Amino acid sequence: MKKTIYILAIMGLLFGACDKIEEPYLVETGGSGPVPGEKVRKVLLEEFTGHICVNCPEATKLANDLKQVFGEQLVLLTIHAGDLAIPDDAPYTADYRTPTGTSMFNFYEPAGVPMGMVNRSPYQGSTVLFKDSWEPAIQDLVDLPPDAFIEIETVYNDGSRKLDIHVHTEFLRDLDRTYNLSVFIIESGIVSAQKNDEASIGPKPDWLDYEHNHMLRKSLNGTWGDFIADQPASGTIMSKDYSITLDAEWVAGQCGIIAIVLDSETFEILQVEEVHVQ
Amino acid sequence: MKNLIPVLITGLTLIFSGAQAQNFVNNGKVTGSFQFDGQYYMEDDKLGITDSTLDGKLFRMNGFGNIIYTNGNFRAGFRYEAYLPPIAGYNAKYEGHGIPYYFAEYQFKNIQITVGNFYEQFGNGLVLRSYEEWTLGYDNSIRGARVKIQPYKGIALKGLIGTQRYYWEPYANGNRGIVKGIDAEFYLNDMFNGMADAKTKIILGGSFVSNYEKVKDKTLVRDTVIYKYVLPSNVAAYAGRLQLIYGGFQFNGEYAYKINNPSAMNNYIYKNGESLLATLSYSRKGLGISLSGKRIDNMSYKSRSSELGEALDINYLPPLTNPQFYSLATIYPYATQPNGEIGIQAKVNYTIPKRSKLGGKYGTRIELNYSNIFNIDKQPVAEGIPVDSTGTLGYKSDFFAIGQPKYFESFDVLLNKKFNSKFKMILSYVYQAYNIDVIEGHTGEPMVYANIAIADLTYKFTPTKSLRMEVQHLFTEQDRGDWAMALLEFNIAPKWFFTVFDEYNYGNPDKDMQLHYYSAAMAFVQGTSRIALSYGRQREGLLCVGGVCRAVPAANGVTLTISSSF
Numbered sequence: 001m002k003k004t005i006y007i008l009a010i011m012g013l014l015f016g017a018c019d020k021i022e023e024p025y026l027v028e029t030g031g032s033g034p035v036p037g038e039k040v041r042k043v044l045l046e047e048f049t050g051h052i053c054v055n056c057p058e059a060t061k062l063a064n065d066l067k068q069v070f071g072e073q074l075v076l077l078t079i080h081a082g083d084l085a086i087p088d089d090a091p092y093t094a095d096y097r098t099p100t101g102t103s104m105f106n107f108y109e110p111a112g113v114p115m116g117m118v119n120r121s122p123y124q125g126s127t128v129l130f131k132d133s134w135e136p137a138i139q140d141l142v143d144l145p146p147d148a149f150i151e152i153e154t155v156y157n158d159g160s161r162k163l164d165i166h167v168h169t170e171f172l173r174d175l176d177r178t179y180n181l182s183v184f185i186i187e188s189g190i191v192s193a194q195k196n197d198e199a200s201i202g203p204k205p206d207w208l209d210y211e212h213n214h215m216l217r218k219s220l221n222g223t224w225g226d227f228i229a230d231q232p233a234s235g236t237i238m239s240k241d242y243s244i245t246l247d248a249e250w251v252a253g254q255c256g257i258i259a260i261v262l263d264s265e266t267f268e269i270l271q272v273e274e275v276h277v278q
Numbered sequence: 279m280k281n282l283i284p285v286l287i288t289g290l291t292l293i294f295s296g297a298q299a300q301n302f303v304n305n306g307k308v309t310g311s312f313q314f315d316g317q318y319y320m321e322d323d324k325l326g327i328t329d330s331t332l333d334g335k336l337f338r339m340n341g342f343g344n345i346i347y348t349n350g351n352f353r354a355g356f357r358y359e360a361y362l363p364p365i366a367g368y369n370a371k372y373e374g375h376g377i378p379y380y381f382a383e384y385q386f387k388n389i390q391i392t393v394g395n396f397y398e399q400f401g402n403g404l405v406l407r408s409y410e411e412w413t414l415g416y417d418n419s420i421r422g423a424r425v426k427i428q429p430y431k432g433i434a435l436k437g438l439i440g441t442q443r444y445y446w447e448p449y450a451n452g453n454r455g456i457v458k459g460i461d462a463e464f465y466l467n468d469m470f471n472g473m474a475d476a477k478t479k480i481i482l483g484g485s486f487v488s489n490y491e492k493v494k495d496k497t498l499v500r501d502t503v504i505y506k507y508v509l510p511s512n513v514a515a516y517a518g519r520l521q522l523i524y525g526g527f528q529f530n531g532e533y534a535y536k537i538n539n540p541s542a543m544n545n546y547i548y549k550n551g552e553s554l555l556a557t558l559s560y561s562r563k564g565l566g567i568s569l570s571g572k573r574i575d576n577m578s579y580k581s582r583s584s585e586l587g588e589a590l591d592i593n594y595l596p597p598l599t600n601p602q603f604y605s606l607a608t609i610y611p612y613a614t615q616p617n618g619e620i621g622i623q624a625k626v627n628y629t630i631p632k633r634s635k636l637g638g639k640y641g642t643r644i645e646l647n648y649s650n651i652f653n654i655d656k657q658p659v660a661e662g663i664p665v666d667s668t669g670t671l672g673y674k675s676d677f678f679a680i681g682q683p684k685y686f687e688s689f690d691v692l693l694n695k696k697f698n699s700k701f702k703m704i705l706s707y708v709y710q711a712y713n714i715d716v717i718e719g720h721t722g723e724p725m726v727y728a729n730i731a732i733a734d735l736t737y738k739f740t741p742t743k744s745l746r747m748e749v750q751h752l753f754t755e756q757d758r759g760d761w762a763m764a765l766l767e768f769n770i771a772p773k774w775f776f777t778v779f780d781e782y783n784y785g786n787p788d789k790d791m792q793l794h795y796y797s798a799a800m801a802f803v804q805g806t807s808r809i810a811l812s813y814g815r816q817r818e819g820l821l822c823v824g825g826v827c828r829a830v831p832a833a834n835g836v837t838l839t840i841s842s843s844f
Contacts, residue, residue: 017458017488018514021538025548026498026505026669054721065499106333109370111587124454125447126371130586132542136494197721200664205722 039172041146043070043138044260044272046077047116048105048128050084051092051212054197054205059114059131060213061201066135073142075274076214077186077258081105084113091193091208100184100219107223119269120262146172148179148261150273161246163277165220167259168239171232178264179232182225183242186274188213189254217255220244224267225260246277253278306349311843313412314341317365322834324793325815338365340372342412356380367821367830368415369587371445378443379419388428395419398438400461400485403594404534404553405515405579408442414821414828418591419443420457432468436461442581442590452492455581457592459487479523483532488514489581489592496546498669507546507669513539515551515579515593531556534593536579540669542586543578544617547672551576553595564629564641571622572598575654575675578616588828597824598623600647600690602708604732605781606752606763610712611822612651612686620680621651640696647690653716655679684725687711704734714757718820728754742771748779760785775801775810781817807842 047063049056060078067074080096082105087095108117110128117128123137153166167181194210196202202210219225220242228238246252255277261270316339319332339362346355360375361368381394397419399407410417422440429435439458441449466480467473473480493509517534536551552575559568579593598621599612626646630637656665656673665673675681689709696702708730714720730752738744748765765779781795797814818832 017490017512018537019510019512021508021510021540021548025508025540026500027508029497029504029506055719065497068499068502069497069504102330106330109333111369124582124584125444130542130584132584132586135496136584139494195721 039146039149040073041142041144042073042075042272043119043141044075044077044258044269045116045118045134045138046079046104046120048079048081048108048110048113050080050082050086050113051094051096051193051210052086052088052195053084053113054195056084056114057194057196057201057207057210058198059116062131062134063116064213066138069135070138070142074138075258075272077184077216078212078214079104079216082110082113091206092195094192096190096212096215098216098218100223101216103223119272120266121268146271147175148172148271150259150261150271152257152259152273152275154257154275154277156252156277158252161248161252163244163246163252165242165244165257166239167242168237169228169259169261169271171229171234171236171238173234174232175229176231178230179228179270180225180262180264181221181228181238181240182223182260182262183220183240184258184260185217185220185244185246185250185277186256186258187215187217187250187254188256189251190215214256217247217250218244224264225262227264228261306347308345308347309844310343310345311841312341312343313841314839315339315365316341316838317833317835318837319366319833319835322815322832324790325818325832325834327832327834335363338363340365340368340412340415351385352383354380354382364415366833367828369445369589369828371447372415374446376446378417378446390426392424393422395421395443396424396438396440398424398436398459399594400436400459400487401483401517401519402530402532402555402596404532404555404577405485405487405517405536405593406457406459406461407591407594409594411823411826414588414823414826416588416823416826416828417443418589421449422457430469432465432470434463434465442592444582444589453582454585454590455489455491457487457489457581459485461485477524479521481521481523483519483521484517485519486514486516487579487592488512489579491581491583493583500669505669507540509540509583510538513537513579513583526560526562528559528561529557530559534577536577539576539579539583541578541580541583543580544576544672545666546668547576547666547670549576549672551579553577555596564631566625566627568625569622570598570624572596573620573654573677574614574616575618576616576672588826594824594826598651599649599686599688600625601824602690604706604730604734604748604750605779606750606761607690607706607708607710607730607732608821609752609761609817609819610710610714610726610728611820611827612649612688612712613717613820613822613827615653615685615716618654618656618675618681619651619685620654621649621686623647623649638695638697643692643694645690645692645694647688649686649688650684651686652684653681655681683713683716684711685713685716700738702736704732706730706732706734708732724756726754726756728752744769744771754785758783758786758791773803775799775803777812783817806844808840810837810839812837 045063063076079101081101085097087093108128115128116134118137119141123133149170151168155164190212191209194207196204196207256274258274260272318337321327341360343358356377357379358377361372364372379395383392397408408418408420420440420442424438427435437460441456463483490512493511496507498505515536517532519532522529532555534553538548540546540548554573557568557570574595580590581592582590595614595616597614602608628644630642632641655676658665659671659674663670692706694704710728712726714723714726732750734748736744736746746767750763752761761783763781767777769775777799779797784792786792795815795817799812801810813836816833819830820827821830
């Protein structure tokens with residue numbers, strides 16, 4: 001019996017690990033951002049969503065909170081795709097799906113919505129992540145030195161609604177793969193109905209004046225973009241020009257442009273930049 | 279794997295190089311099993327399956343091969359798995375193939391040592407259970423080391439350390455927790471000579487489990503202020519259990535406790551978790567009665583706090599519901615709610631004796647089951663703080679209070695009667711109340727009340743040829759409405775089986791979805807090998823085993839299953 005007690009005592013010592021947390025469970029922390037003009041890595045959070053997805057408003061709120069935490073280093077993109085984005089009975093008649101969004105949805109096969117991707121990079125074995133993995137996935141990437149820097153210039157004609165976009169990509173170190181550039185038009189401030197299951201953030205089950213933001217409207221160069229560089233050396237600058245006439249139903253003042261530099265084969269994102277159209 | 283292969287090759291070379299090689303080969307025994315499940319998918323407009331949704335993946339397969347070598351006190355083995363790509367409804371993260379499971383085990387007197395992968399359960403599993411369920415695509419095996427010791431008669435100790443399987447992702451850089459655990463079991467009647475002949479048998483047990491996780495910063499924005507969660511790196515759980523046996527009576531009870539474990543599963547609340555499971559049963563020839571009670575409070579315990587999916591469970595919370603086998607009775611299966619549930623189950627199995635008035639020549643078996651499960655009572659921790667608020671204690675809960683809503687209720691009765699050497703009949707009635715809002719996440723949908731009637735008739739033409747017929751009907755005014763089902767199965771024992779069946783959702787409120795889910799199947803069995811081929815539609819739903827579930831999408835196509843063992 002003594003032997004048993006000794007064994008149990010030794011095992012207990014080996015395994016007796018337990019952290020009891022006492023209040024306060026939350027401690028206030030100050031946000032910090034990059035020095036203005038500093039070339040930093042920016043991270044793209046792409047959220048698959050749909051207007052009849054009851055859990056999506058809560059996930060979108062989290063994305064907005066993360067934007068507050070990470071500031072300019074986080075760019076948000078909302079992609080309406082999948083069964084829960086299909087137009088339904090009033091008031092859910094809007095169709096915010098896009099060919100690009102559907103193509104990405106079919107490619108990444110999220111288990112459902114809301115789910116999201118952080119730079120389309122795998123985090124703990126998954127590329128498409130439940131919302132609780134978004135923040136740690138962003139943390140893993142946001143402090144890495146940037147591989148590229150993107151500058152976007154725009155010229156918008158209010159009368160013709162023609163938008164000219166010039167994207168300059170500077171590679172900041174020698175890279176050994178091939179890279180594409182994707183350019184998306186997004187729109188914010190779109191008010192329409194959204195299903196909701198979380199009363200603490202808005203009306204449920206129907207949030208009739210829900211504001212949809214960062215919504216993917218169109219890609220200017222396909223789902224995966226245009227080729228821009230093969231094994232670029234540090235200092236290489238590639239420029240690309242695009243033009244589009246904004247769709248009549250889009251509000252120019254609420255539209256933005258997102259440019260993404262991505263690996264041509266894995267589609268993982270190296271850098272992202274966002275500007276307003278106006 | 280990279281490290282394992284040279285070690286295995288070196289080890290086997292050394293073994294085979296000497297005189298011992300002869301013994302290693304001659305005295306060894308190799309056993310194994312194999313299974314291939316392949317599905318070819320077809321478009322089906324009515325089910326919403328189009329070329330776009332199939333996305334070119336017309337053929338999908340899951341398969342495994344187990345090889346185990348045994349030589350005296352030594353065992354070693356591995357399992358090869360392939361998901362190319364995984365069958366619809368299985369997690370896409372399984373796509374790929376390789377050897378996720380390998381082990382070597384040695385028994386020396388009263389010590390057994392296992393290295394590599396292993397499955398283990400402490401008690402009822404409330405604080406630790408690693409297991410594999412092929413039909414669910416569930417595997418949380420532990421890779422590490424395990425030691426089992428019997429230091430004294432009647433005492434069994436176990437200790438383990440390792441990391442859990444997460445699809446194909448190897449453990450690296452703290453991408454999941456390290457699980458450590460000990461368990462002790464004491465058979466008092468074996469330990470103390472004075473109790474050896476006692477009528478009452480007593481078994482005591484206790485477990486302690488701890489998970490170390492390299493936690494990352496997690497922030498919360500509340501009223502424009504940014505906060506950081508104070509998260510524990512080590513989360514421990516412990517449990518105590520008692521089993522009493524007296525004649526036909528048996529009591530089995532276990533209580534488990536888990537310290538603060540803020541996680542994605544519980545919305546990052548800091549309340550301690552606890553669980554109680556108790557079963558009192560009585561059995562004698564022809565009669566079995568059991569009464570069970572269970573309370574679960576914040577007991578999801580995973581080896582990664584941000585995990586929301588079905589993987590990385592350290593513990594297992596057994597359900598108090600009757601497993602269903604007839605197809606319409608499986609439409610509304612119960613999934614255990616780890617964040618809180620309280621319930622009871624009562625079961626009676628009785629065989630009316632042979633040659634009695636009601637029992638007839640062969641006896642008649644009656645099975646009754648009643649289950650009723652509710653949410654636990656949850657009250658705010660303070661005024662103005664909603665229940666389950668993140669970054670708080672979450673809620674207060676009276677241990678014995680029953681909360682709302684009801685999650686599940688069922689009453690089943692089954693009558694199994696053999697009339698003569700040719701004809702037997704099973705009749706069953708199942709009532710279910712099913713909270714589809716909570717269990718399947720169909721927000722706002724009302725409770726489903728279903729009544730299911732089942733008749734299963736078998737007629738033997740000859741000792742080897744028989745025809746089985748099932749007729750089932752599910753009545754409900756909620757969800758997808760009424761269903762009818764009929765099945766015919768012709769058996770030429772022991773080699774051939776032919777089945778046709780149709781499930782017809784004629785009561786679906788959406789006329790376009792009043793569909794037939796027809797299927798035809800045949801199977802051939804030879805020895806331990808079985809080949810089955812089927813064609814038909816598969817309805818959308820949940821597949822649950824032991825309270826753990828996976829979503830099954832609607833499908834149409836051909837399925838081939840080959841299984842074998844040696």
